[in-house]
Amino acid sequence: xxxxxxxxxxxxxxxxxxxxxxxxxxxxxxxxxxxxxxxxxxxxxxxxxxxxxxxxxxxxxxxxxxxxxxxxxxxxxxxxxxxxxxxxxxxxxxxxxxxxxxxxxxxxxxxxxxxxxxxxxxxxxxxxxxxxxxxxxxxxxxxxxxxxxxxxxxxxxxxxxxxxxxxxxxxxxxxxxxxxxxxxxxxxxxxx
Numbered sequence: 001x002x003x004x005x006x007x008x009x010x011x012x013x014x015x016x017x018x019x020x021x022x023x024x025x026x027x028x029x030x031x032x033x034x035x036x037x038x039x040x041x042x043x044x045x046x047x048x049x050x051x052x053x054x055x056x057x058x059x060x061x062x063x064x065x066x067x068x069x070x071x072x073x074x075x076x077x078x079x080x081x082x083x084x085x086x087x088x089x090x091x092x093x094x095x096x097x098x099x100x101x102x103x104x105x106x107x108x109x110x111x112x113x114x115x116x117x118x119x120x121x122x123x124x125x126x127x128x129x130x131x132x133x134x135x136x137x138x139x140x141x142x143x144x145x146x147x148x149x150x151x152x153x154x155x156x157x158x159x160x161x162x163x164x165x166x167x168x169x170x171x172x173x174x175x176x177x178x179x180x181x182x183x184x185x186x187x188x189x190x191x192x
Contacts, residue, residue, distance in 0.1 A: 056133045084110055
């Protein structure tokens, strides 16, 4: 009878060791799935960040090209105007009156033409602002903070509520395991 009891005890111990091994295997598999899901979330975030940064860089380049073009245009006009002023000063020093009058007539025409040149307008006030590229992510960050395990879920497929949103485990008080640690980085080291 004692021997039979020992055999049953050994069978129970063996069965519990198998349960321990199964728990470790299942836990390892779930950790891998969890890592994969968070890595895919990080990949989506990185991809979107890259797209938004490219859009911002394109806008920056367009604005810089426009302003630099205006700087060149105004600079060229300033240089031409300065040369015209120098020519006018030199012609006033001309000792021969006939040559002076001939140059003066040309200078008057050039000054008239120079004053009629229309330069492109300056950028409107606030042109340098890039505030339209502000991204508000507070609601998304809050949603990410509420990520939690789904009780009764198979682990392979996430439950989806009838309205199209992912199911929720309810308030934290009703969750048996509590929320995931908020101190863990979303895109940092793998969960252990």
